[in-house]
Amino acid sequence: MTVLVVVVVLIGLVVVFPDEAPAFIRNAVAKVGIGDGAPPPAPTCPLTGKPGPQGGIPDRPALAVKVENLPEARPQAGLDRADIVYEELVEGGITRFIAVYQCHDAGRVGPVRSGRLTDPDVLVQFGHPAIGYAGAANQVVKAIDRAGLIDVNYVAAASAYTRDPNRPAPHDLYASTGALWKAAGSVEGAPEPVFSYGPDVQGRSRRASTVHLPFSGYSDVLWKWSRQDGMWLRSHGSVPHALEGGSQVSATNVVVMSVEVTYPGTIVDAAGNPSPEVTLTGSGKAYVFRDGRMALGRWERASLGDVTKFVSKDGQEIALAPGTTWVELLPSTIPVQAS
Numbered sequence: 360m361t362v363l364v365v366v367v368v369l370i371g372l373v374v375v376f377p378d379e380a381p382a383f384i385r386n387a388v389a390k391v392g393i394g395d396g397a398p399p400p401a402p403t404c405p406l407t408g409k410p411g412p413q414g415g416i417p418d419r420p421a422l423a424v425k426v427e428n429l430p431e432a433r434p435q436a437g438l439d440r441a442d443i444v445y446e447e448l449v450e451g452g453i454t455r456f457i458a459v460y461q462c463h464d465a466g467r468v469g470p471v472r473s474g475r476l477t478d479p480d481v482l483v484q485f486g487h488p489a490i491g492y493a494g495a496a497n498q499v500v501k502a503i504d505r506a507g508l509i510d511v512n513y514v515a516a517a518s519a520y521t522r523d524p525n526r527p528a529p530h531d532l533y534a535s536t537g538a539l540w541k542a543a544g545s546v547e548g549a550p551e552p553v554f555s556y557g558p559d560v561q562g563r564s565r566r567a568s569t570v571h572l573p574f575s576g577y578s579d580v581l582w583k584w585s586r587q588d589g590m591w592l593r594s595h596g597s598v599p600h601a602l603e604g605g606s607q608v609s610a611t612n613v614v615v616m617s618v619e620v621t622y623p624g625t626i627v628d629a630a631g632n633p634s635p636e637v638t639l640t641g642s643g644k645a646y647v648f649r650d651g652r653m654a655l656g657r658w659e660r661a662s663l664g665d666v667t668k669f670v671s672k673d674g675q676e677i678a679l680a681p682g683t684t685w686v687e688l689l690p691s692t693i694p695v696q697a698s
Contacts, residue, residue, distance in 0.1 A: 401414055402414075402415060402416050403416075403681070404416060404442065404461065404462035405461065405462075405549050405550055405551060405552045405553075406421065406442035406443050406459065406461050406462065406485075406550070406552065406553065406554075407442045407443075407462060407556075407611075407681060407682055407683060407684075408552070408554070408556030408679070408681035408682070409462075409681045409682060411462055412462060412463065416462065416549050417461065417462060417549065418548050418549065419461070419540055419545070419547070419548070419549065420461075420485070420486060420487055420488050420489060420509070420543070420545050420547040420548070420549070420550060421442075421459055421460065421461045421482075421485040421486070421488035421489075421549075421550045422459070422460045422461070422488060422489045422490075422491070422536055422539055422540055422543070423457050423458065423459050423460075423478070423482050423485075423488055423489070423490045423491070423508075424437070424457075424458045424460070424468045424469075424471060424490075424491045424492070424534060424536075424539070425455060425456070425457060425458075425471060425472050425473065425474055425475075425478065425490075425491070425492040425493070426438065426455065426456040426457075426458050426468065426469060426470065426471065426472070427455060427456075427469070427470045427471070427472040427530060428446075428453065428454050428455055428456055428577075428578060429453060429530070429577065430577065430595075431527070431530050432470045432472075432530045433595075433600075433601070434601045434602050434603045435456075435469065435470065435602055435603070436465070436467040436468055436469055436533065436602065436603045437458065437465035437466075437467055437468030437469065437536075437602075438456065438458055438468075438602060438608055439602055439606060439608070439609070440460065440463045440464065440465035440468075440536070441458040441459055441460050441463075441465070441683070442459055442460060442461050442462055442463070442683060442684075443459040443553075443683070443684050443685075443686065444456050444457065444458050444459065444610075444683075444684075444685045444686070445457040445459070445481055445685075445686045445688060446574075446578075446580070446685065446686070446687050446688060447475065447477045447478075447481075447637065447688045448574060448620060448635050448637070448688065448690060449475055449634065449635065450627075450628040450630075450632035450633065450634055450635070451577075451628070451630065451632045452574065452575030452576065452577050452578070453575070453577050453578065454574050454575075454577070454578040454580075455472060455475070457478055457481055457482070459482075459485065459488070460536050461549060461550065464535075464536045464537055465535065465536045466535050466536075466537070467533050467534075467535060467603070468491075468533060468534050468535065468536060469523075469532055469533035469534060470526065470529075470530045470531065470532055470533065471491060471492060471493045471513070471520065471532045471533060471534055472492065472493050472529070472532075473492055473493050473494045473495045473499075474490065474492040474494075474495035474499045474500075474503065474512070475495070475499060475634060476498065476499055476502055476626070476634070476636050476637075477635075477636070477637045477639070477688070478490065478492075478499070478503070479499075479502045479503050479505070479506035479508055480502075480506075480637070480639045480663055481639065482506065482508055483506045483507070483508070483663055483664070484553050484665075484666045484667065485550045485553065486547065486550040486551065487507050487508065487509060487545070487547050488508060488509065488550065489508070489509035489510075489511050489539060489540065489542075489543035489545060490503060490508050490509065490510060490511065490512075491511050491512065491513075491516070491519070491520075491534055491539045492512050492513070493512065493513045493520075493529075493532050494512060494513060494514065495512070496626045496634075498625065498626060499626070500512075506663075509543045509545055509547075511539050511542045511543050513532065515542075516538075516539065516542035516543075518538070518542070519534050519535070519538035519539050519541070519542040520532055520533065520534045520538075521533050521534070553666045553667070554669075554679050554684065555676050555677075555678045555679065556678055556679050556680065556681045557678030557679075557680075558680075558681075559650075560649060560650060560652050560654055560678075561671075561675065561677070561678055562654065562671045562673065562675055562677070563654065563655075563671065563672075564652040564653060564654040564655075565652065565653055566651060566652055566653075567584065567648055567651065567652060567653035567697045567698065568583065568584045568651065568698065569581065569582065569583050569584070569696075569697065569698050570582040570583075570591070570613055570615070570646075570648055570653075570695070570696070570697050571695075571696035571697070572615065572687055572689055572693070572695065572696075573693060573696075574689070574690075574693065578595070579595055579596045580593065580594075580595070580687070581593070581594045581595070581596060581597075582594075582610075582613050582648065582685075584648075584651040585609075586651060588609065589611075589650075590609040590610065590611060591609060591610045591611070591612075591613050591648060591685075592607050592608070592609050593607065593608040593609065593610070593685075594607075609683075610682075610683050610684060610685040611649065611679075611680050611681070611682025611683050611684065612647065612648065612649045612679045612680055612682065612683070612684040612685070613648040613649075613684075613685050613687065614645065614646070614647050614648070614669065614679070614684060614685070614686045614687065615645065615646040615648075615686075615687045615689050615695050616643060616644075616645055616658045616667070616686060616687065616688055616689065617643045617644040617645070617646075617689055617690075617691045617695070618637050618638060618639065618643055618688050618689065618690065618691060619637070619638040619643070619690075619691055620635045620636070620637055620638075620690040620691070620692075621635065621636050621638070622634075622635055622636070623636060637688055639660060639663070639667070639688075640660050640661065640662055640663060641659075641660070642657050642658060642659045642660075643657060643658055643691060644656075644657055644658075644691075644695075645657050645658040645669045645670075645677075646695050646697065647669055647677045647679065648697075649679060649680040650680055653697055654671065654677050655671075655672070656669055656670050656671040656672060656677050657669075657670060657672075658670075
């Protein structure tokens with residue numbers, strides 16, 4: 360045991376203080392290739408595939424926050440700090456966002472609104488993430504618990520939320536990722552990656568400069584490729600989707616999943632509109648937009664315990680570009696308009 364400790368310490372000298380270690384130790388270590396050559400690659404964020412901030416990955420679970428997308432809720436805060444954002448259809452043609460954070464913090468996220476049954480089905484892919492939201496139907500709360508998510512909703516973790524007196528209710532509830540992670544109190548580490556990343560588009564693809572996703576009049580989504588920025592820029596119709604501070608919403612990747620949406624009527628909003636339920640297992644068409652190109656394939660997920668894979672027509676997994684990703688859960692009845 361003593362010999363092993365001495366060897367480990369001497370090897371450490373070579374790595375940390377290579378010029379101060381004895382020559383015979385440097386030569387011995389060189390023969391086995393320790394401390395030689397290029398430094399090891401920096402750890403990458405599991406949900407973006409990019410190097411971690413300050414050279415490391417935060418030892419914490421993923422955190423999801425439900426963010427409103429009604430016109431009265433805009434401009435939103437904090438979407439630009441999320442690793443992944445999902446857009447889901449809710450009642451009356453409205454969409455809502457599931458903003459997922461892990462590597463980066465956001466001092467202000469919102470407006471925060473209520474959860475839906477789609478949320479735990481999406482988030483169970485991230486292990487045991489925390490989820491912040493502003494209340495939900497009893498069926499949704501039970502589904503969040505069954506999925507093993509850490510519930511830090513407005514009632515359970517009120518101190519993590521604030522009301523903005525300059526915004527009208529109910530579009531005035533905000534949180535910070537730091538406060539929500541603290542409220543979660545989780546010892547869970549970073550999640551496993553849910554997507555594959557690669558430097559180039561693999562397989563067949565074609566150029567694409569615009570992606571039109573007409574969810575509804577409230578959410579007429581248009582993404583445009585900006586070669587100058589190397590990003591997809593988001594608009595509501597012809598109006599740029601601006602955040603607080605004036606920056607436009609952008610993404611490295613835009614992934615469109617064509618999904619089946621049903622309206623069982625078990626949950627309705629105050630106006631009597633039924634809450635949609637999205638089927639996120641099985642398979643469906645998938646459109647992956649990256650680097651100004653579109654790869655057409657399908658999404659596959661055998662069960663809620665699996666992660667969603669995006670594969671080409673020949674069965675090869677479609678890699679995303681390292682960076683932020685927006686996943687659009689588009690009803691299969693709505694066509695994807697790409698040009």
